[in-house]
Amino acid sequence: MSCVPVTTSSARYEVLIDRGLIGRLGEITVERLAPRKARRAFLAFDSNVPASVVEAASGSLRAAGHEVSSAGLVATEINKSMTELDRLLVAIAESRHERFEPVIALGGGIVGDLAGFAAASYRRGVPVVQCPTTLLSMVDASVGGKTGVNLSAVGGDGGEETLKKNLVGAFHQPLVVLADVSTLDSLPDRHFRAGLAECIKHGMIAAGLGFGGGSGGDSGHNDVGLFDWTLTSMAGLLKRSAAPLAELIRRNVAVKAAVVGTDEREELPSHQGGRALLNLGHTFGHAIETLRNLSPDGRMENAPLHHGEAVGIGLIAASHCAAAARLCSASLPRTVESAVTGAGLPTKLAGLPSAERLLELMSHDKKVVGGKLRLVLPSGDRIGVCRVVEDVDPKAIGAGWDAVRV
Numbered sequence: 001m002s003c004v005p006v007t008t009s010s011a012r013y014e015v016l017i018d019r020g021l022i023g024r025l026g027e028i029t030v031e032r033l034a035p036r037k038a039r040r041a042f043l044a045f046d047s048n049v050p051a052s053v054v055e056a057a058s059g060s061l062r063a064a065g066h067e068v069s070s071a072g073l074v075a076t077e078i079n080k081s082m083t084e085l086d087r088l089l090v091a092i093a094e095s096r097h098e099r100f101e102p103v104i105a106l107g108g109g110i111v112g113d114l115a116g117f118a119a120a121s122y123r124r125g126v127p128v129v130q131c132p133t134t135l136l137s138m139v140d141a142s143v144g145g146k147t148g149v150n151l152s153a154v155g156g157d158g159g160e161e162t163l164k165k166n167l168v169g170a171f172h173q174p175l176v177v178l179a180d181v182s183t184l185d186s187l188p189d190r191h192f193r194a195g196l197a198e199c200i201k202h203g204m205i206a207a208g209l210g211f212g213g214g215s216g217g218d219s220g221h222n223d224v225g226l227f228d229w230t231l232t233s234m235a236g237l238l239k240r241s242a243a244p245l246a247e248l249i250r251r252n253v254a255v256k257a258a259v260v261g262t263d264e265r266e267e268l269p270s271h272q273g274g275r276a277l278l279n280l281g282h283t284f285g286h287a288i289e290t291l292r293n294l295s296p297d298g299r300m301e302n303a304p305l306h307h308g309e310a311v312g313i314g315l316i317a318a319s320h321c322a323a324a325a326r327l328c329s330a331s332l333p334r335t336v337e338s339a340v341t342g343a344g345l346p347t348k349l350a351g352l353p354s355a356e357r358l359l360e361l362m363s364h365d366k367k368v369v370g371g372k373l374r375l376v377l378p379s380g381d382r383i384g385v386c387r388v389v390e391d392v393d394p395k396a397i398g399a400g401w402d403a404v405r406v
């Protein structure tokens, strides 16, 4: 088992990574709650997680002495809503859940964000145990304490439906995170690949955080950092081989832990980077994620894009934007593109609206401060270092969008 400690200004906890951890959920929860004892536990689970996993979780909680109530959640961005939050809170309240009793979030990032926010707000905060079951939630969403829901709205020239992503939420650090790698066995390929986009993102900031390495560009650096390791391990990762997969999760959680450890609430001034660096590719990505009619292959039945797919496209757009603004080498975007392609993710989109409309959607991103769009962009000539940049020339942003337009 690997264990990555997370230490923030408000909490210390561990991310445990192994196969079979869900069978030990009850025992580990009791251990982490001690000296407090909880009579009840509330299990919020993703309805696509196999029944055997949900039963293993509730069985383990019962064996550890908890009365277990549960609610199944249908994980869509539309459902990551105030309405679903209300439904979940009512179910928690009806189970007579008390102040120090845990909510268990068993599912991907949607369930983790929603159940985490329910735990943050119910009785002004009850403990939450995050049990991520997607690659994306293991390497990213379950770590760092961000929880929340989307707001829905109608807007835009074409009157297209947009979602205000993650606009309402709270910081609520988990008691412990159990990344049971065996839960990924049932994860559909498209979602698995979406998780790889966040790993590529981490590889693009890791060297700047002191994790070593860096590659590509014109400098000739080729020491093996996270980005290179991910690229060279891609074949094994796509086959979901146990050893590289556990290593991928461990290395990525370590990057996320380092970032949230220095800047829990994303408060550091932008020139110091901090948590804002995790938004690499996200301001572009969020803009396209709000457009519900886009799909990775142009086929409506595959719309909308998944979060990780939008991030993958966002990483490419950000790299081209940085190259156009002469912040990074001209060859860096090609290296990023080949990583995104290698992960089997889309690199271009059909049906993107005008550059003006996309810029407007980007300016709705909640990361906008004082009306100023701040972008995280690759910096220098090697992959692994990024910085936060304000007032990027709209032409450079347009060049980023052009690079991902079919």
Ligand SMILES: NC(=O)c1ccc[n+]([C@@H]2O[C@H](COP(=O)([O-])OP(=O)(O)OC[C@H]3O[C@@H](n4cnc5c(N)ncnc54)[C@H](O)[C@@H]3O)[C@@H](O)[C@H]2O)c1
Residues within 6 Å of the ligand: 046, 047, 048, 049, 050, 074, 075, 076, 077, 080, 107, 108, 109, 110, 111, 113, 133, 134, 135, 136, 137, 140, 141, 142, 143, 144, 145, 146, 147, 166, 183, 184, 185, 186, 187, 188, 191, 194, 307, 308
């Ligand atoms: N809180 C954070 O710091 C943070 C960070 C990154 C992303 N997020 C959020 O995470 C969400 C995306 O999370 P995600 O990529 O995990 O997607 P998701 O939660 O939508 O899950 C993807 C799909 O896989 C299904 N699923 C989950 N686990 C499964 C399993 N083991 N077997 C079979 N099917 C399974 C789900 O039902 C869903 O259909 C977004 O809402 C994003 O905003 C939050």
